[in-house]
Amino acid sequence: MIRLYNTATREVAPLQLRDENKVSIYVCGPTVYGPPHLGHGRHVLVYDVLRRFLISQGLDVTFVSNITDIDDNIINKAAADNTSWTDVVKEYEQAWWDGLDKLHVMRPDHIPHATDYVDEMVDLIAELIAVDKAYLASDGIYIATENVADYGLLANQSLENLVEGGGDREVVGTEKKHAADFALWKFTKPGEPSWPSPWGDGRPGWHTECVVMSLDLLGEGFDLHTGGLDLMFPHHENERAQAVALGKQFAQHWMHHGFVELSGEKMSKSIGNVMNVTELVERYDPRAYRLLILQSHYRSPMEVTETTLQNADAAVKRLDAFVRRSDCDQNSEIDADVMEAFVAAMNDDLDTPKAVDLLFTQIRQANQAVDDGVLAQAQRCAATAIQMAEILGFELGRNDDVPAEIKELAEQRIQARANKDFEQADMLRDKLTEAGWRVEDSADGPVISRL
RNA sequence: GCGCAGAUGCCCGAGCGGCCUAAGGGAGUGGCCUGCAAAGCCAUGAUUCGCGGGUUCAAAUCCCGCUCUGCGCUCCA
Numbered sequence: 256m257i258r259l260y261n262t263a264t265r266e267v268a269p270l271q272l273r274d275e276n277k278v279s280i281y282v283c284g285p286t287v288y289g290p291p292h293l294g295h296g297r298h299v300l301v302y303d304v305l306r307r308f309l310i311s312q313g314l315d316v317t318f319v320s321n322i323t324d325i326d327d328n329i330i331n332k333a334a335a336d337n338t339s340w341t342d343v344v345k346e347y348e349q350a351w352w353d354g355l356d357k358l359h360v361m362r363p364d365h366i367p368h369a370t371d372y373v374d375e376m377v378d379l380i381a382e383l384i385a386v387d388k389a390y391l392a393s394d395g396i397y398i399a400t401e402n403v404a405d406y407g408l409l410a411n412q413s414l415e416n417l418v419e420g421g422g423d424r425e426v427v428g429t430e431k432k433h434a435a436d437f438a439l440w441k442f443t444k445p446g447e448p449s450w451p452s453p454w455g456d457g458r459p460g461w462h463t464e465c466v467v468m469s470l471d472l473l474g475e476g477f478d479l480h481t482g483g484l485d486l487m488f489p490h491h492e493n494e495r496a497q498a499v500a501l502g503k504q505f506a507q508h509w510m511h512h513g514f515v516e517l518s519g520e521k522m523s524k525s526i527g528n529v530m531n532v533t534e535l536v537e538r539y540d541p542r543a544y545r546l547l548i549l550q551s552h553y554r555s556p557m558e559v560t561e562t563t564l565q566n567a568d569a570a571v572k573r574l575d576a577f578v579r580r581s582d583c584d585q586n587s588e589i590d591a592d593v594m595e596a597f598v599a600a601m602n603d604d605l606d607t608p609k610a611v612d613l614l615f616t617q618i619r620q621a622n623q624a625v626d627d628g629v630l631a632q633a634q635r636c637a638a639t640a641i642q643m644a645e646i647l648g649f650e651l652g653r654n655d656d657v658p659a660e661i662k663e664l665a666e667q668r669i670q671a672r673a674n675k676d677f678e679q680a681d682m683l684r685d686k687l688t689e690a691g692w693r694v695e696d697s698a699d700g701p702v703i704s705r706l
Numbered sequence: 707g708c709g710c711a712g713a714u715g716c717c718c719g720a721g722c723g724g725c726c727u728a729a730g731g732g733a734g735u736g737g738c739c740u741g742c743a744a745a746g747c748c749a750u751g752a753u754u755c756g757c758g759g760g761u762u763c764a765a766a767u768c769c770c771g772c773u774c775u776g777c778g779c780u781c782c783a
Binding site: 283284285286291292294295297298326327328410411412434435436437438460461462482483484485486487488489490493513514515516546547550551552554555556557558559560562563565566567568569570573576577579580606608609611612613614615616619622623625626627672675677680681684693694695696697702 | 708709710711712717718719720721729730731732733739740741742743744745746747748775776777778779780781782783
């Protein structure tokens with residue numbers, strides 16, 4: 256079974272499955288009030304690869320990721336744009352899925368929306384009040400964190416340290432019994448969307464939705480809960496607090512990935528427009544970002560600059576070039592030793608840098624075999640490499656449909672070369688390049704592909 | 707202030723006590739291949755791992771101190 260670092264225990268441990276052969280995963284999705292950015296991109300790619308890998312190992316994965324469709328940021332965004340909060344949600348949820356499609360990220364099995372779960376959230380809050388873990392204030396309902404066992408487990412800090420906090424912070428909600436208490440329900444203010452509750456109209460606090468939705472769709476004691484390092488505290492801590500307060504089994508394993516670091520001035524000024532996934536995929540091969548993510552370990556901070564993106568883009572082109580020349584037979588035998596090493600790396604806390612290492616080494620060996628004319632071996636290496644690439648979520652080996660007029664030009668060039676009319680041949684190649692096609696001469700004749 | 711993560715070649719980034727004269731990718735340089743290219747292959751590139759101490763037969767890897775960077779500390783992926 257895969258071993259993963261568990262934030263709750265601060266050590267790498269096997270992922271224990273509640274049900275044999277079944278993996279239940281909950282990933283905190285976005286609050287939809289803006290386009291997805293590179294941080295979201297890393298987030299979804301890391302978990303997409305985890306999911307694809309688990310599936311490739313024959314596991315039955317149930318993957319849930321929510322959409323937070325009601326929240327202060329959404330309300331503020333609507334006010335700023337002079338539009339309705341529902342329009343904001345509609346626009347940016349669409350942008351979210353568009354971005355994920357471009358990155359070739361699999362859709363979740365379930366996509367719960369916060370606004371579809373308000374009744375269940377009200378029920379949960381009522382339960383918390385009933386067991387004296389939550390209380391009423393004039394602006395909402397709060398949880399009493401002092402009554403929650405292990406509060407601060409994920410943050411790895413004592414309640415006191417959390418409270419002392421940074422000097423210039425404003426403590427909101429002065430009626431709170433403890434500074435760490437957080438809102439479960441916020442009473443409505445004029446002009447804000449609201450839902451009914453026994454305590455007054457209002458809307459749910461951010462942390463409640465994920466508890467309710469994960470437990471509803473995956474059940475108590477589900478296997479894995481994941482998100483970015485920034486969600487560890489307060490969001491995940493507070494989700495957990497609610498479940499713990501009610502004596503419920505929550506996520507058994509917690510996984511958090513590191514941040515994307517945009518190298519200061521360069522990224523924000525000269526290429527600040529790369530911040531969003533939409534713009535990223537317009538400027539680079541979307542697979543380049545996937546590769547860049549995989550080349551560093553998910554828990555490490557990762558530097559993204561124009562240069563690192565270009566590097567990854569060039570490396571992806573190498574994968575394509577390899578597929579063009581290898582002309583892989585999908586039925587070819589796989590190198591069992593290499594696959595075993597690959598699986599071992601992935602099982603070792605998702606060691607994707609090692610996996611990528613194995614992939615490129617395999618590609619080099621396949622290329623060597625092609626150069627040496629050892630066809631059986633070339634096929635085997637190529638098939639192995641392509642299988643690894645597929646598990647990592649790379650789409651390779653797509654055959655371009657070459658238009659008739661391009662084929663015709665290529666044909667003329669073959670003739671010219673046969674006649675040793677190289678001037679004419681080069682002219683035809685330039686023409687093909689102009690039309691957006693590349694022609695590469697190989698032992699088996701020219702290979703045409705889109706630039 | 708408290709806590710977390712990080713500092714490795716030109717760039718990114720693995721390694722976490724001996725197999726490290728440090729993986730993999732990108733860029734560079736030289737060569738092979740090619741009519742020329744492209745693609746590919748080969749070679750080359752840190753005797754050194756932020757700085758200063760220490761532990762050890764042995765440290766990039768462990769301990770202590772320092773410097774710098776990113777992040778969290780209440781509603782922000």
